[in-house]
Amino acid sequence: MESLIKQWDGESVIIRYDRVADAWIFIAIHSTALGPSAGGTRMKPYPHLKEALEDALRLSGGMTLKWAAAGNDYGGGKGVIAVPDSLDSQGRSDLLRRYGTFVHQYNGIFFTGPDYGTSSEDMDIIAETGDPYIFGRTKAAGGSGNPGPYTALGVLTSIQVVAEQVFGTSNLEGKKVLVQGVGSVGRGLTTLLRDTGAEILISDVNPSSTQYFSDEFGLESIPPDEVYDRPCDIFAPCAVGAILNKETIPRLRCRAVAGAANNQLGTPGDADLLRERDILYAPDFIANCGGAMAIIGMEVQGWSHKEAEEKLVHAIKSNLSKVFQMTKADGCSTDEAGKRIADRRLSSA
Numbered sequence: 395m396e397s398l399i400k401q402w403d404g405e406s407v408i409i410r411y412d413r414v415a416d417a418w419i420f421i422a423i424h425s426t427a428l429g430p431s432a433g434g435t436r437m438k439p440y441p442h443l444k445e446a447l448e449d450a451l452r453l454s455g456g457m458t459l460k461w462a463a464a465g466n467d468y469g470g471g472k473g474v475i476a477v478p479d480s481l482d483s484q485g486r487s488d489l490l491r492r493y494g495t496f497v498h499q500y501n502g503i504f505f506t507g508p509d510y511g512t513s514s515e516d517m518d519i520i521a522e523t524g525d526p527y528i529f530g531r532t533k534a535a536g537g538s539g540n541p542g543p544y545t546a547l548g549v550l551t552s553i554q555v556v557a558e559q560v561f562g563t564s565n566l567e568g569k570k571v572l573v574q575g576v577g578s579v580g581r582g583l584t585t586l587l588r589d590t591g592a593e594i595l596i597s598d599v600n601p602s603s604t605q606y607f608s609d610e611f612g613l614e615s616i617p618p619d620e621v622y623d624r625p626c627d628i629f630a631p632c633a634v635g636a637i638l639n640k641e642t643i644p645r646l647r648c649r650a651v652a653g654a655a656n657n658q659l660g661t662p663g664d665a666d667l668l669r670e671r672d673i674l675y676a677p678d679f680i681a682n683c684g685g686a687m688a689i690i691g692m693e694v695q696g697w698s699h700k701e702a703e704e705k706l707v708h709a710i711k712s713n714l715s716k717v718f719q720m721t722k723a724d725g726c727s728t729d730e731a732g733k734r735i736a737d738r739r740l741s742s743a
C-alpha cells in the first residue's frame with residue numbers, strides 16, 4: 395500500500411476504518427487545481443484491501459482528466475468503500491450515514507455522487523448526514539437522479555463519432571456493437587442503440603442482467619470469456635476497468651473502442667498497442683463524462699434536462715474531434731491527445 399501511494403501523482407488520501415461494519419473507506423483526492431475534488435463513491439467487496447486503495451487512486455486520477463476535459467471547475471476525487479460480503483441492508487444504510495458524516499467533516503474538499511455499487515437512493519441516505527456535498531440524489535429528494543442515462547447518451551455520441559472516423563458515417567444501421575456490461579450505463583446504452591438500427595451484442599458476468607434484453611428483444615448474449623475474441627465493428631466496454639491490456643488487445647476483432655468504463659487501459663502504453671492494431675480508441679474520460687457533466691450542470695449550474703443532454707453531446711463531439719485531429723497531426727495516441735486537452739486546462743489554473 396505504501397508503494398501505491400508513493401507512486402501516485404495525486405494530492406492526498408483519507409483513510410478510515412469503520413469498525414461497526416468492518417468496512418474500509420478511502421477517499422482519494424487527486425487534484426484540487428481547478429476546484430474542490432468530486433467523484434463517485436464506489437462500494438463493493440474487494441478480495442484484497444490493496445485493490446480498494448488502488449481503485450480509489452486510479453479512479454480519482456481519471457476524474458481529474460474528466461472534469462478538466464469537460465470544462466468543469468472540479469478536481470479529481472473518488473470514494474471507495476470496501477465492504478464485507480455479509481453486510482445486510484440495515485447495516486449498509488447505517489454505514490452510508492456514517493460515510494456521509496465523514497464526507498461532511500471535510501467541509502467540501504470532496505463532493506460525491508453515485509458510482510459502481512451505489513445509487514441515487516444511496517445518495518439520499520448519505521446526504522442525511524453529508525449534505526450539501528452529495529450530488530445525484532433522487533428527484534424526490536431534490537436531486538437530478540441517476541446519472542447513468544446521461545453517461546449512456548454520451549457513450550452513444552462517442553460511438554457515433556468514432557463510426558464517422560472509421561466508416562465515414564455516424565449512421566450505425568447494421569453496425570455490430572458489442573456492449574460489455576449491462577449495468578446502469580450499459581443498459582441505457584443498449585436501449586439507445588436499439589433505436590439506431592445497430593446490431594447489438596451484449597455480455598455480462600451476471601447472466602440475469604442480459605436475460606431481460608435476450609428475452610424481450612432477442613439480443614445475442616456473449617459469454618464473458620469470449621468478449622475479446624468476438625468480431626464486431628465497435629466494442630463498448632461498460633463494466634470494469636483495465637480491460638484493454640497486453641493480453642486482450644491482440645485478441646480484439648473490432649475497428650474501434652468507445653465505452654463507459656473508467657480507466658479502460660491497463661497501462662498508458664496500451665493506447666499505443668491499440669493504435670498499432672489500427673483500432674480507434676475514444677479516451678474513456680472523454681466518452682464517459684456525460685453523467686458527471688449533466689449532474690453538475692443540472693444541480694450546480696441550473697441546466698434543464700434538455701440543456702444537459704445538448705451540452706454533453708456537444709462537449710463530447712467537440713473533444714473527440716479535437717483528439718482525432720491531434721492524433722492525425724502528430725501521430726500520438728488518442729489517450730495522449732485527450733490528456734493534452736485536459737492538461738491544457740489544468741496548467742492554466
Ligand code: PHE
Pocket residue numbers: 432433434435460506507508509510529530541656682683685686689690
Ligand atoms: N460515477 C461518475 C463518474 O465516474 C461520478 C459522478 C457522478 C460524479 C455524478 C459526480 C456526479 O463519472
